[in-house]
Amino acid sequence: MSYFIPLxxxxxxxxxxxxxxxxxxxxxxxxxxxxxxxxxxxxxxAHMVPKSDPGTILGSDADLDGQGAPTLSGSWHVNENIAVxxxxxxxxxxxxxxxxxxxxxxxxxxxxxxxxxxxxxxxQAIRPYVGLGYYQANVDSEEFDASVAGPNHxxxxxxxxxxxxxxxDFNITDRWFARADARYMKGDAEVKVAGEETxxxxxxxxxxxxxxxxxxx
Numbered sequence: 218m219s220y221f222i223p224l225x226x227x228x229x230x231x232x233x234x235x236x237x238x239x240x241x242x243x244x245x246x247x248x249x250x251x252x253x254x255x256x257x258x259x260x261x262x263a264h265m266v267p268k269s270d271p272g273t274i275l276g277s278d279a280d281l282d283g284q285g286a287p288t289l290s291g292s293w294h295v296n297e298n299i300a301v302x303x304x305x306x307x308x309x310x311x312x313x314x315x316x317x318x319x320x321x322x323x324x325x326x327x328x329x330x331x332x333x334x335x336x337x338x339x340x341q342a343i344r345p346y347v348g349l350g351y352y353q354a355n356v357d358s359e360e361f362d363a364s365v366a367g368p369n370h371x372x373x374x375x376x377x378x379x380x381x382x383x384x385x386d387f388n389i390t391d392r393w394f395a396r397a398d399a400r401y402m403k404g405d406a407e408v409k410v411a412g413e414e415t416x417x418x419x420x421x422x423x424x425x426x427x428x429x430x431x432x433x434x
Contacts (some may be wrong), residue, residue: 224227246407251383254290256291256292256294257294257432257433258434259288259302259396260289260431261428262290262427263426264427266283267422267424268422272419275365276373278313282311282312283311283325284309284310286309287306287308291302292333297338300333300335301333302412303329304329305327305329307356308326309325309327310323310324311324313361317364318364319366320361323357323358323359325356327353329350329380329400331350331380333346333347334347334348335386343385346384346385347382347384351434352378356374356400356406359373366411369411370410371411373408376406377404379403380403382398382400384397384398395429396429398427398432399425400425401423402425407419
């Protein structure tokens with residue numbers, strides 16, 4: 218999967234979370250659910266919701282409409298409450314519609330390194346958490362119709378900045394758990410035409426809302 222490549226290149230830092238899920242998972246909380254387990258991996262799926270008014274491309278107001286992608290994260294648990302998480306998503310296709318009738322699409326692939334605080338203790342069936350960190354998103358596969366910039370390529374730069382997370386884990390067994398989370402990424406991306414900056418920036422600032430299944434070991 219291609220989204221492992223940016224994970225190796227980037228140095229990132231800290232994320233946070235709080236959420237809720239079916240009461241069906243609120244069971245078997247009589248033991249130390251994750252006691253002694255220092256690592257966890259979560260595979261899931263998340264939908265991206267970009268900012269509704271991110272800015273302009275060649276003077277025309279842009280509207281972004283994101284889609285979904287698979288996600289994968291790995292965490293090292295310093296202790297029962299504190300963890301460091303490396304998280305990434307597959308490429309998210311995003312439609313770009315301009316007020317002047319032009320349109321196009323881009324693909325965005327975020328990765329992030331976050332610090333997390335998990336509330337309560339390991340015996341709880343539902344454990345909310347919060348996190349804060351740093352993210353960077355690779356943007357590529359920009360395609361726009363000829364009405365936007367003629368034969369010239371329209372490029373979007375790399376948004377990077379803070380990421381905040383709220384989420385919760387729902388313990389199924391002492392090893393397996395379900396997760397629901399929401400991540401907010403704050404970052405701007407410069408607009409380029411034929412490799413030259415136009416002076417415009419898109420405030421993409423997307424939310425990614427997801428669910429997943431995790432295992433501790």
